[in-house]
Amino acid sequence: MNNIKIIKFRVNRDNYGNLVPIENSVDIPFAIKRIYYIFDVKHNIRRGFHAHKKLTQVLICVRGSVNILVKTPLEEKTILLNNPEKGLLIGPMIWREMFDFSNDAVLVVLASDFYKPSDYIRDYEKYKKIFKAKL
Numbered sequence: 054m055n056n057i058k059i060i061k062f063r064v065n066r067d068n069y070g071n072l073v074p075i076e077n078s079v080d081i082p083f084a085i086k087r088i089y090y091i092f093d094v095k096h097n098i099r100r101g102f103h104a105h106k107k108l109t110q111v112l113i114c115v116r117g118s119v120n121i122l123v124k125t126p127l128e129e130k131t132i133l134l135n136n137p138e139k140g141l142l143i144g145p146m147i148w149r150e151m152f153d154f155s156n157d158a159v160l161v162v163l164a165s166d167f168y169k170p171s172d173y174i175r176d177y178e179k180y181k182k183i184f185k186a187k188l
């Protein structure tokens with residue numbers, strides 16, 4: 054699927070435990086302008102329901118697990134994030150929904166830009182039109 058990629062981070066393992074470093078433009082293909090995290094989400098809650106016009110993000114479930122639906126008018130897939138050694142890169146113009154959060158899930162998101170509500174497309178019909186116009 055275009056604009057979707059699993060990133061396997063380098064892990065420093067030693068007798069004291071594990072450490073994952075993430076450096077701008079080294080371990081992920083953009084400079085991080087914003088970090089946020091989502092936690093304490095009830096199991097029956099579904100979040101997201103939008104695409105971004107320009108934003109690229111990497112989602113990392115550093116604890117617990119969560120399912121991420123990524124979707125375009127052409128294809129869709131669900132990716133289980135349950136490993137802090139892996140990140141899911143989601144580029145522009147991908148519809149996303151997050152669901153089945155485990156009680157202990159902590160979803161960290163690294164973003165390529167500051168928070169801009171104008172970058173969101175929250176209406177799926179509108180999203181489909183913009184997506185198809187770009188084909």
Ligand code: T46
Pocket residue numbers: 087089091100101102110112149162167168
């Ligand atoms: C995304 C998925 C994975 C801010 O004030 N600053 C921020 O940087 C963000 C991301 C959100 N907010 C506010 C806006 C809302 O009042 O926090 C509230 C919850 O945000 P939202 O409903 O957009 O959360 P999700 O979980 O639906 O989506 C978020 C990101 O917004 C989105 O970019 O890709 O996580």
